[in-house]
Amino acid sequence: MSNITLITGSTLGGAEYVADHLSELLEQDGHSTEVINHANLSELNTNSIWLFVCSTHGAGDFPDNIQPFISQLTAQKPDLSxxxxxxIGLGDSSYDTFCAAGINIDNLLNSLHAMKLGERLDVDISQHSVPEDAAESWFVEWKKHLCSKN
Ligand SMILES: Cc1cc2nc3c(=O)[nH]c(=O)nc-3n(C[C@H](O)[C@H](O)[C@H](O)COP(=O)(O)O)c2cc1C
Known part of the structure; x- marks a missing residue:
């Protein structure tokens, strides 16, 4: 079984609800989880599994609660191998910058040599008014990577 840290970026609470829901599902499967709404690099284990659930705000911007963590990663450039x-990105496809924050997190972690499990999910809130449902469908496949690689 794995230890999974769910890291949220959220302005209106939607991404936090998704993270809380996935945390419950992971624990039902016997994994240990922690949901962190204000991540701090110095307090996180980098020999671990992080699951980001992050919405996009402004014009392709990170929510305020995750911006300091993104700045830490960008400035300190830790080796995340x-x-x-x-x-999981949450966004609205009516914006040109659809799910830009989730995409930028994915690119940032990749540039720091972390290994992605599965494919990123971009949830279009204009199509999925309950993002937990879209996340749960994705999660059924994603969780198979936990069994095969840990
Ligand atoms: C002011 C504002 C700006 C937004 N900007 C974007 C954007 O640039 N790109 C995008 O994909 N979605 C954008 N959205 C949509 C949000 O990402 C979407 O509603 C999301 O579900 C909010 O999640 P949260 O409740 O976790 O903050 C914006 C929403 C608001 C209210």
Whole structure:
């Protein structure tokens, strides 16, 4: 069984609800989880699994609660080669910058040599008014990577 840290970026609470829901599903499967709404690099284990659930705000911007963590990663450039990660982005396809924050997290973690588990999910809130449902469908496939690689 795995330890999974769910890291949220959220302005209106939707991404936090998704993270809480996935945390419950992971624990039902016997994994240990922690949901972090204000991540701090110095407090996180980088030999672990991080699952980001992050919405996009402004014009393709990160939510305020995850911006400091993104700045830490960008400035400190830690070696994340022992880290495995997944990304769920929440956004609205009516914006040119659809799910830009999730995409940028994915690119940032990749540039720091972390290993992605599965494919990123970009949830279009204009198509999925309950993002937990879209996330749960994705999660059924994603969780298979936990069994095969840990
Ligand atoms: C002011 C504002 C700006 C937004 N900008 C974007 C954007 O640039 N790209 C995008 O994909 N979605 C954008 N969205 C849509 C949000 O990402 C979407 O509603 C998401 O579900 C909010 O998640 P949250 O409740 O976790 O903050 C924006 C929403 C608001 C209210």
């Amino acid at each position: 022992a880290l495995k990660y997944g990304v």
